[in-house]
Amino acid sequence: MKKPVLEVNRLRTHFFTDNGEIPAVDDVSFHIEAGEVLGVVGESGCGKSVTSLSIMGLVPNPPGKIVGGEIIYRSEKTNSEEDLVTISRKKMRGIRGNQLAMIFQEPMTSLDPLFKIGFQITEGLRKHRNISKKAAHNKAVEMLQLVGIPRPHEVVNEYPHQLSGGMRQRVMIAIAMSSDPEVLIADEPTTALDVTIQAQILELMKKLNEEKGTAILLITHDLGVVAEICDRVVVMYSGKVVEQGSVRTILKDPKHPYTQGLIRSLPKLTERDERLYSIPGNVPKPGSILKGCRFAPRCPHVFDRCIKEDPELLQLEGEHLCRCFLYAEEGGVKDDSETTVGS
Amino acid sequence: MTVKPLLEVKHLKKYFPIKGGIFGRPVGEVKAVNDVSFEVYEGEVLGIVGESGCGKSTTGKALLRLTEPSDGEVIFEGRDVTKMSSEEMRKMRRDMQMIFQDPYASLNPRHNVGKILGEPLLVHGIGDKKDRAEKVKEILEIVGLSGDHASRYPHQFSGGQRQRIGIARALIVRPKLIVCDEPVSALDVSVQSQILNLMEDLQEEFKLTYIFIAHDLSVVKHISHRIGVMYLGKMVELSSKDNLYREPLHPYTQSLMSAVPEPDPDLKKERIILEGDVPSPSNPPSGCPFHTRCPKVMDMCKTEVPEFREIRDSHFAACHLYNEEEPAGQQIK
DSSP: OOOOSEEEEEEEEEEEETTEEEEEEEEEEEEEOTTOEEEEEOOTTSSHHHHHHHHHTOOOTTTEEEEEEEEEEEETTTTEEEETTTSOHHHHHHHBTTTEEEEOSOTTTSSOTTSOHHHHHHHHHHHHHOOOHHHHHHHHHHHHHHTTOSSHHHHTTSOGGGSOHHHHHHHHHHHHHTTOOSEEEEESTTTTSOHHHHHHHHHHHHHHHHHHOOEEEEEESOHHHHHHHOSEEEEEETTEEEEEEEHHHHHHSOOSHHHHHHHHTSOOSSSOOOOOOOOOSOOOOTTSOOSSOTTGGGOTTOOHHHHHSOOOOEEOSTTOEEOOGGGTTTSSOOOHHHHSOOO | OOSSEEEEEEEEEEEEEEEETTTTEEEEEEEEEEEEEEEEETTOEEEEEOOTTSSHHHHHHHHTTSSOOSEEEEEETTEEGGGOOHHHHHHHTTTEEEEOSOTTTSSOTTSOHHHHHHHHHHHTTOSOHHHHHHHHHHHHHHTTOOGGGGGSOGGGSOHHHHHHHHHHHHHTTOOSEEEEESTTTTSOHHHHHHHHHHHHHHHHHHTOEEEEEESOHHHHHHHOSEEEEEETTEEEEEEEHHHHHHSOOSHHHHHHHHHSOOSOTTOOOOOOOOOSOOOOTTSOOSSSTTTTTOTTOOGGGGTSOOOOEEEETTEEEOOGGGSSSOOSSOOOO
């Protein structure tokens, strides 16, 4: 079996603030195979964005710092293996925006208003590839065409303010894809967009994944988007991975009470109405719960052990992992009828 | 549902001037709301959906005259709101309240919750100081907070709790109609369902009527009885929720619904992916505003504005595709 292109092992990213040390990412492990789309799902403050910034080496320091773990990146192109946590800044600069690219959430603020679209698309290429101005320009036009922007020859000489939100997000994707990255990290790429534009962007990302074989790490809070495009899902809650598995397993047969609650609390377009399920309480502030299971205060199945001990990530079936004591008793899968929340 | 509507909106328009040149003279207009008509019946929830820039929020604000409508009538309980003096309007707002989108920006950070909630009572001259404090306590408990939260400040609450305060502020004067402008879109999924359930409970308990404005079709479907779909300042379809989801008539509604990603990997939807972006409302296309992106566009769509009319039983749409069909109700020529 081929080794995964990106492997995050026991990553811990902490923020050092006036209110003490906050573990934003607390012992997170997952991997991405080449050509795969992995979704990272969670609500605000669960550490999903900090995880992606840690991979890219973009955690603002101070106050943030990676205090433990490793991020192994195996490049097939250069046949090298690097730990992105300990890598030198110079080497990282050669990888970032070249083999590892990122799309940010806000297309409105992530483009520089003072530079033309074409210049921004080719900035990375000129840095990493040493190509001529003319070749760079042609590449920019080609990229714009690839992401489905009409009149690419004109748009290449326009400024960001002349484009709409959906077009700007396409430009962001063009920038990220211009260097043919092996891994694309997309942090909420469609959150700021309307549904009809979101459908276009997801279609485009799917196409790039299929045609170019780019592995995608998609960070989102929208389980609908996950169902649409991802192969596997990692569910995060308060800085920890609580469940991990294939899209089908997570959405159809979730085991962790948080994932179950999250899916049941979504209003659905195709189902008949009934009262919505809701998880009581609020999303905890990062660092507010340090002992026991992070979900214990909101969990319908909470028992003594949850408050005293920290549950481990257990392997249920195959690749299905779950961090919950409900499944720890017999050291394996518990009977469905007892554990599925009141369905 | 009673026969007489609580609120009737007739040909509502809101144009914003575009100022240009060194003297700041108006050089054009943004037609944010362009001839929208609908009715809201007592005790119902009317959902309004549409993408950003379609004029749904402006419609909501124009109903309460938080932004002055350019033209049209808003008839609330038989009286035209747009013609009222500001004093009459102020009194009227006791019956018409609003819940805002952003629970972070819509509460004054320098006032404590007791003051925020007591202010509507003060403005409308309800009760004395002791009464008001009593009422604030009562309403806080109704929306699922506790009475002693009154002495706290907004920053001490989470997003969901702040939205509860926003709801309490609208509810404390016991209005008949509440315009809810994207009340849950800033909230996390697990908190969103709490607020939706609360709003449903309150509606039942206090016999409220909601106009629920949102961009999320699943949320709107969950809470509404009837739904209006807006595109570029116009209402393109209006119908009961079941009819709209079972048989959307307008091509825009069809594509909008097919574009919503569902959290179900087995569901294979036929996706209609629209080309291009929403045109600018300052320079809307001629004829049907949707013709530039419509997959079923015909020649006449480019020149003639389709009429918003009843195509099936209480199912309204503005589309030339249904011109041949016998109108179900009275035809408006």
